[in-house]
Amino acid sequence: MVRAAVLPAVGAPLEIAEIDLPAPGPGQVRVRLAAAGVCHSDLSLSDGTMRVPVPAVLGHEGAGTVVSVGEGVTGVAPGDGVVLNWAPSCGSCHACSLGEVWLCANALTGAGDVYARRASDGSDLHPGLNVAAFAEETVVAAGCVLPVPDGIPLTDAALLGCAVLTGYGAVHHSARVRAGETVAVFGVGGVGLAALQAARIAGASQIIAVDISPEKESLAREAGATDYVVASDTTAREIRSLTGKQGVDVAVECVGRAVTIRAAWDSTRRGGRTTVVGIGGKDQQVTFNALEIFHWGRTLSGCVYGNSDPARDLPVLAEHVRAGRLDLGTLVTERIGLDGIAGAFENMVAGKGGRALVVF
Numbered sequence: 001m002v003r004a005a006v007l008p009a010v011g012a013p014l015e016i017a018e019i020d021l022p023a024p025g026p027g028q029v030r031v032r033l034a035a036a037g038v039c040h041s042d043l044s045l046s047d048g049t050m051r052v053p054v055p056a057v058l059g060h061e062g063a064g065t066v067v068s069v070g071e072g073v074t075g076v077a078p079g080d081g082v083v084l085n086w087a088p089s090c091g092s093c094h095a096c097s098l099g100e101v102w103l104c105a106n107a108l109t110g111a112g113d114v115y116a117r118r119a120s121d122g123s124d125l126h127p128g129l130n131v132a133a134f135a136e137e138t139v140v141a142a143g144c145v146l147p148v149p150d151g152i153p154l155t156d157a158a159l160l161g162c163a164v165l166t167g168y169g170a171v172h173h174s175a176r177v178r179a180g181e182t183v184a185v186f187g188v189g190g191v192g193l194a195a196l197q198a199a200r201i202a203g204a205s206q207i208i209a210v211d212i213s214p215e216k217e218s219l220a221r222e223a224g225a226t227d228y229v230v231a232s233d234t235t236a237r238e239i240r241s242l243t244g245k246q247g248v249d250v251a252v253e254c255v256g257r258a259v260t261i262r263a264a265w266d267s268t269r270r271g272g273r274t275t276v277v278g279i280g281g282k283d284q285q286v287t288f289n290a291l292e293i294f295h296w297g298r299t300l301s302g303c304v305y306g307n308s309d310p311a312r313d314l315p316v317l318a319e320h321v322r323a324g325r326l327d328l329g330t331l332v333t334e335r336i337g338l339d340g341i342a343g344a345f346e347n348m349v350a351g352k353g354g355r356a357l358v359v360f
């Protein structure tokens with residue numbers, strides 16, 4: 001029996017409950033969590049903006065130690081430190097055959113499985129985004145674990161699993177920021193902070209952070225922002241005036257709202273790139289007129305999991321960490337227990353803090 005934060009139904013508060021996990025079956029791994037970050041996508045799953053089968057144990061950004069492995073698992077062994085990968089790739093679908101593993105058609109098929117049961121009544125529990133990291137232990141498919149690179153503490157490694165792969169990947173793989181370019185990052189949460197650091201690593205000449213909350217300025221500057229704009233209906237104009245009337249080469253949207261997607265587009269220079277990382281609901285309609293699409297010649301792209309290949313990219317991120325270019329510690333602004341997740345959700349709604357990290 002282990003403790004977990006269970007989402008009983010969409011829109012309901014999380015419940016801390018004891019759950020029973022089976023021994024890992026063939027191709028599965030049991031992991032004892034060291035830490036799990038609270039991502040906005042967990043909030044979006046709990047309020048129905050995004051959907052997975054419920055009741056579920058959410059949490060998709062975690063790291064821990066392998067407790068036991070099922071038949072046929074050869075990549076990891078008990079005692080190994082692992083980062084959880086919430087989007088394992090099948091290797092055989094069309095996207096995987098193109099090398100676009102972040103778009104794997106089968107990445108989330110496991111979310112419908114019953115992976116554990118409530119200890120009190122034996123009822124079914126689903127594993128949120130595959131990995132159910134808001135629990136002391138979890139059982140996942142072997143494709144959901146990757147070795148923690150040398151020299152990275154397990155609690156820091158948790159952040160790599162979503163915020164950093166996503167924010168760094170958005171800048172390096174999706175927008176492909178080059179040295180000397182100007183970048184604006186909308187949304188200074190865990191993902192936006194990682195994107196700011198990634199823009200610094202890419203050698204961006206000017207990095208403008210935008211957030212609705214004025215309180216995030218020091219966090220943003222610590223992550224590499226050279227300018228800070230408090231979001232308003234004149235955001236795009238302010239960004240153009242900060243960039244010699246041009247607009248930025250690259251705007252990265254890490255909020256997931258129509259208004260910020262539109263502002264990111266409006267802040268991008270003629271011919272520049274607007275990358276949308278944020279995940280919004282179907283009610284968030286963004287409109288463009290036909291003439292402006294022609295006139296501005298911009299590229300607007302979606303971005304899934306930072307267009308990252310976790311197995312390829314984790315060692316690269318670790319090298320940035322070891323060299324002091326990527327600071328995982330400053331992404332975390334609050335350390336909590338499982339019972340602190342509800343408060344972390346409230347802080348996200350209020351636009352407070354960076355990443356809250358559940359430390360087990």
Ligand code: APR
Nearest residue numbers: 040041187188189190191211212231254255256278279351
């Ligand atoms: N303009 C600018 N910033 C805004 C606005 C707005 N209108 N509304 C919210 N924000 C800011 C918040 O103040 C907060 O700092 O966006 C930030 C979002 O941060 P988090 O809630 O911590 O979200 P994070 O976990 O970083 O995820 C960002 O990426 O993967 C997706 O689902 C995720 O859509 C979410 C996005």
Ligand code: ZN
Nearest residue numbers: 039041162163
């Ligand atoms: Zn996430």
